[in-house]
Amino acid sequence: MRVISTEKAPAAIGPYSQAIVANGFIFVSGQIPVVPAVPGSIISDDIKEQTHQVIRNLSNVLQAADSSLSEVVKTTVFLKDMNDFMAMNEVYKECFGNHQPARACVEVARLPKDVKVEIEAIAQIK
DSSP states (O other): OEEEOOTTSOOOSSSSOSEEEETTEEEEEEEOSBOTTSTTOBOOSOHHHHHHHHHHHHHHHHHHTTOOGGGEEEEEEEESOGGGHHHHHHHHHHHHTTOOOEEEEEEOSOOGGGOSEEEEEEEEOO
């Protein structure tokens, strides 16, 4: 087992790791739309911009473990409001392209820092 940490993604805001590598897979903790260069800052209030930032953060954690979005096998998307599903999904499809990992998407009452979206992932190591 190996802990993954990168300055190119938001630091953990609790007692957890950005990601853990185990048995050929990387388990990435939920990423929110914080801009790593400005700790604690949320990219914007727009769901599309938030989704782009979340996937950038997710991608950066994956790269730190020698993986990538194309190696993702499962994601879980947490939305503050399911009415944002279509807009989030547009960005998600744009970022993942033809690669379509298994996915769950759920509406939650509240997310850290009151953001609109959080995404966690499981990926293979290249």
